[in-house]
Amino acid sequence: MNFTKLQSLGWSNFFLQQLDFEQLDNPDIQVLRISAIHRDVIKALGESDDADNVVEQTVLCPLEYRPVSQFIAVGDWVVAQKTNEHYKIVNILESQNRIERLSNQQRQLICANLDYLFIVTSANDEFNQKRLQRYLALAYEFDITPVVILSKIDESEDFYIYLDQIKKTNVDLVYAINSFDAETLKPLSDFLLPANSIAFVGSSGVGKSTLVNQLFAETLFDGIMSDEFKPMKTADIRDDDKKGKHTTTHRELLINKSGVIFIDTPGMRELQLLNAQQGIEFTFVDIVDFAQSCKFKNCSHQNEKGCAILTALQSGELDVEHYNNYKKLLKEEAFNQRQELGAYAENQYQKELHMMYKQHKR
Ligand SMILES: Nc1nc2c(ncn2[C@@H]2O[C@H](COP(=O)(O)OP(=O)(O)OP(=O)(O)O)[C@@H](O)[C@H]2O)c(=O)[nH]1
Ligand SMILES: [Mg+2]
Ligand SMILES: [Zn+2]
Numbered sequence: 001m002n003f004t005k006l007q008s009l010g011w012s013n014f015f016l017q018q019l020d021f022e023q024l025d026n027p028d029i030q031v032l033r034i035s036a037i038h039r040d041v042i043k044a045l046g047e048s049d050d051a052d053n054v055v056e057q058t059v060l061c062p063l064e065y066r067p068v069s070q071f072i073a074v075g076d077w078v079v080a081q082k083t084n085e086h087y088k089i090v091n092i093l094e095s096q097n098r099i100e101r102l103s104n105q106q107r108q109l110i111c112a113n114l115d116y117l118f119i120v121t122s123a124n125d126e127f128n129q130k131r132l133q134r135y136l137a138l139a140y141e142f143d144i145t146p147v148v149i150l151s152k153i154d155e156s157e158d159f160y161i162y163l164d165q166i167k168k169t170n171v172d173l174v175y176a177i178n179s180f181d182a183e184t185l186k187p188l189s190d191f192l193l194p195a196n197s198i199a200f201v202g203s204s205g206v207g208k209s210t211l212v213n214q215l216f217a218e219t220l221f222d223g224i225m226s227d228e229f230k231p232m233k234t235a236d237i238r239d240d241d242k243k244g245k246h247t248t249t250h251r252e253l254l255i256n257k258s259g260v261i262f263i264d265t266p267g268m269r270e271l272q273l274l275n276a277q278q279g280i281e282f283t284f285v286d287i288v289d290f291a292q293s294c295k296f297k298n299c300s301h302q303n304e305k306g307c308a309i310l311t312a313l314q315s316g317e318l319d320v321e322h323y324n325n326y327k328k329l330l331k332e333e334a335f336n337q338r339q340e341l342g343a344y345a346e347n348q349y350q351k352e353l354h355m356m357y358k359q360h361k362r
Contacts, residue, residue: 001029001038004170005047008259009033010113010195010236010333015077018093020084028082029090033113034074035253042068044078044087045253060088073098073109074251074263075197076093097142099199102272102336111199111251112265120202120211121166123156123176125242129165132324133283134271135201136171140320141279151207154178163243170285179210188215194259204267205207205237205244218232230239232264271314272328274336290318 002023003011010033023029032044032075049053059080065071071080074094080087097110115149119135121127139146148166153159153176166174191198192215196213200208209232216231232254235247249265255261275279281288286310289300295306305309312318 001026001031002210002247003047006031009045009054009255010197010261014096015093017344023079023090026081030080030087031093032057032078032080032087033253034059034072034078036250037068037074038250039070042072042089044080045255046080047088053321057087060086062089063163065089065092066217067106069108070106071109073074073100073112074253075112075114075199097144099138099142099144100274101138101268102274102340105273105339107340110201113197114144114199114263115196117144117146117199118149118198118200118208118211120151120200120208121147122152122206123150123159123162123163123244124152126203127162127165128207129169131271131323132166134273134329136169137276138201138271138282139272139279140282141273141276145173146171147175149188150174150176150213151179151211153184154181155233162233170283174180178213179207179214182214183323185214192258192260195261197253197261197263199265201265203244204246204269205242206267207234207262209234209248212254213259213360216254216262233255257320272336273333274340276333277330280326280329280333284322284329287318287323290303293299341358 003016010247015031019031029048032043032046035045036043042059042061043056044059046055047055059078061068061072064165072092073095076098079090079092079093095112097114099110099114099117100107101110102108107146117139119132119133119139136146136211146173150159156162157179159176163174163176175187176187179185198213202208210318210340212327213231213234232252233247235245243245244267246267248264251263251265253261253263290312291306293300293308294301294304296304301307301309309318313320313323
């Protein structure tokens with residue numbers, strides 16, 4: 001196995017130590033980083049045979065890792081074995097982090113092994129502070145530094161209103177941009193380091209792909225532009241409600257000439273959190289702080305004497321809507337977790353039934 005070019009893809013010792021000797025010795029085994037997941041096709045990047053370049057190839061996925069969206073994420077590292085023309089996934093390496101959500105009542109992986117999560121939200125009617133808090137909870141839960149990007153500031157007379165709302169959430173890195181004005185993008189260069197993996201998430205139409213294209217080209221920073229660069233597709237949003245048309249339909253990982261790794265994702269209709277209780281608490285750390293001053297450790301904040309939350313709500317120190325949103329997210333999260341467990345049990349049951357049926361037929 002060759003590793004010289006893998007570092008540029010984000011490879012590190014963390015992954016290397018997961019390989020066993022047999023795999024390291026086998027010339028037909030390669031490690032690859034998943035770069036795109038389409039409906040029927042999975043692509044991955046790895047070292048080419050001449051080790052001169054990084055190449056993208058189609059990989060085959062065994063049945064045990066299907067449905068793919070529940071087992072493999074763009075950004076994952078996999079061990080693959082060459083069989084005839086193709087590589088087939090043998091196993092998936094443990095990731096440094098992986099974000100997931102609940103979609104159609106099923107766990108869905110979004111992407112993996114990230115350094116930053118760029119949460120894009122636009123300075124128009126699309127903006128929604130509560131939704132932003134969901135995205136922040138997602139980042140915190142999976143231990144990825146969130147960066148909030150307020151896009152389309154050129155379209156708003158008073159984008160400071162949105163910035164004020166963002167600043168009320170628990171996030172430090174906030175940038176206001178117009179993707180078509182290079183000056184506003186310059187501060188983002190702090191994140192554009194070789195082998196850094198940055199995923200772009202947010203609703204449809206907020207300008208994720210537009211921003212990926214602009215940062216990818218990097219003409220702003222040092223004048224280099226990749227020859228083979230095919231820009232991500234973008235499209236106008238609807239005039240009436242400012243919603244996007246779901247232009248990007250799959251997750252895709254791209255590496256620019258400076259070695260920065262970008263993952264563009266399709267706009268999410270809604271973000272249902274799953275297994276994200278700690279992320280929610282971190283997002284609402286102000287509320288958790290109040291709760292620590294409650295007289296009773298197991299305070300339910302309903303009617304107890306000496307409840308710091310109730311006192312703060314009464315005095316207005318804690319905003320009622322903010323508190324309700326926190327409770328709503330926690331409740332929904334608990335519900336989703338039960339649902340998912342239920343779906344898992346149902347799945348197992350169906351599998352067992354199927355096995356029994358097969359045995360019976362024999
Ligand atoms: N004025 C202005 N328009 C922008 C900006 N960023 C993106 N747009 C426009 O917004 C529209 C949607 O942009 P996309 O990049 O396709 O949005 P997206 O987030 O990738 O959307 P999906 O792929 O559907 O999730 C396009 O018409 C862009 O030209 C910006 O900063 N300012
Ligand atoms: Mg897009
Ligand atoms: Zn209390």
